[in-house]
Amino acid sequence: MSDENGDAIVAKGLTKRYGAITAVDHVNFRVPSGSVFGLLGPNGAGKTTIIKVLTGLSDMTEGKARVAGYDVRKEPMHVKERIGWVAAEVILDDDLSGWENLWLQAKLQRLSGWTARAEQLLEYFELSDRRKDKVGKYSTGMRKKMEIALALLHQPSIIFMDEPTIGLDPNVRRMLWKLITGVNREFGVTVLLTSHYIEEADSLCDRVAIIDHGKFVATGTPSELKSRVRADFIELETKDEVSEERLRAVPGVSEVRSQGKAWILKVSSAEDVLPGLFAALKGDVIRRINVEKPSLESVFIDITGKRMDQAGGGDVQDFRKFYMQVRRARQ
């Protein structure tokens, strides 16, 4: 289901305020039917809020959105019949078995004759032999797969995935990446996913919107975005303070920004600049140096002047915070 011009999602001036906080700030975008669209941004950028507003879970403060051919504000129930949702924190009824979770989803989506499709989904996600077990006993990866199966049961035209691989170990993450691509291709489902993992957005998405403080700062295909930055970034941390002028004086350095104790240098080409930089820093002890070749990360650095993980609070911290939230919720 989509609009006449083939867009699964059209958002115009989408805005959500929580009191004084503007979580989503006049965002405009379109997602063509059948594509994978990514919202990439640090923690607190407003990614989850965009999903909540588009799915009708929370009311938008301003703006307009059409999802699966229906106006989210005027006909939220019809939107909800046509979308699937995979939560960041994996939400299932742990007291029910896998099959019972599917049954409940079928009831909530008013499906008849759903069992054959449910069987096929279980088969596809390799959960058939555990269907009678309570999902509380599933492993994290299995729970995630179960959630995707639920999201697909009613043949939605769009599936929303919020941070699909947050907190998963690398193996499960790779398995999920394949799965998401598979779901998109084999089921023909439009996917809107959010992520703060650069590689994830880069490898999965047809188009990516980079979001910071509730605003889209760049939109395009991953390669378009990367080609936009014709520069490398060098991140540098030294033992004693180095003056900005000294760094600016190094040939090939076009911009110098500070980020905490470290410096971020925008340079024409790291290979050409590094020898000159080392020469200039002869007397200083280098604690850390990191070269960022054109990537979605360097697009983010270029626009916002900070690394994505720095902006959000860091990967490790973020992971810990996420699990603390989940645990708190369960107490």
Place this chain on the structure above:
Amino acid sequence: MSGETKVAALPSVHAVRHGSAWVPQGSQFSGLYLREIIKTFRNPFVIVITIAQPFMWLAFFGSSFGNVGNSAFFDQTVLHAPVGTTFIQFLLPGVLSTSMLSIGMFGSMSTIQDKRFGFMKRVLITPTSKATVYLTKTLGSATRGLVQIPVMLVAAWAFGVPFLGGVLDWLGFILGLTLLGVGFSAFFLAMTASSTDWQTPGVISNFITMPLMFASGALFPASNYPSWMQLIANYNPVGYASLLGRQVVVYGSFDWTYLGYLAVFAAAMLILGTAVASRYLKVE
């Protein structure tokens, strides 16, 4: 990951419907109500607690006058009942009615759990209305409450309560209790619709149980009360259910007025509660 297994495309489940924003709720309703029932019976602890409380009232409080023996004075002056009525017999309808007061508490707690675990989001991201969620939680609570009735009746029989009144009178009394349970569950769930705090249901339960239990005539006849307590008792649905039950248990007769009052109470609470929950039910 078995890439070979493809899922056959089924004909689209939902036909396009333009113009109406409403989606029928029957399927969602039965699904969510059954979920309540399934979860209740997987967690028998809740049922045990629900039954233990009125049982202990009957056993301990009901035996408090055990040594009075067959006293005409006690029956006439204290219970205002015919000579030969035992205290347990007098108390049974009151205890059953009182036990309907707090059955909404477990429903409230499970609703708050659904909000905190995010399950409410999973439900409300489907074409399910907040009213449907509220009504299934309310009926789920009431159903849990009704489980205690047969158990209590067996207990009463074991304590030697004579079963006066016909089968229809008893069914009428059970219907009255059902209406009382639905009404109070509806009230309870509406009160906690916007809450996400585990403690709220307990606080509300403590707050309403005491006054409504004591100012109801459930434990002693209201005619012994001071006038301000009688005033509360006159409007207290627990009192009406107790009186309805006492007519059956002590006199073997039936009073339709009480049943009518309970029906009005249940209907009013359901209507008000649905309006409140449609607006204020929090998602998380």
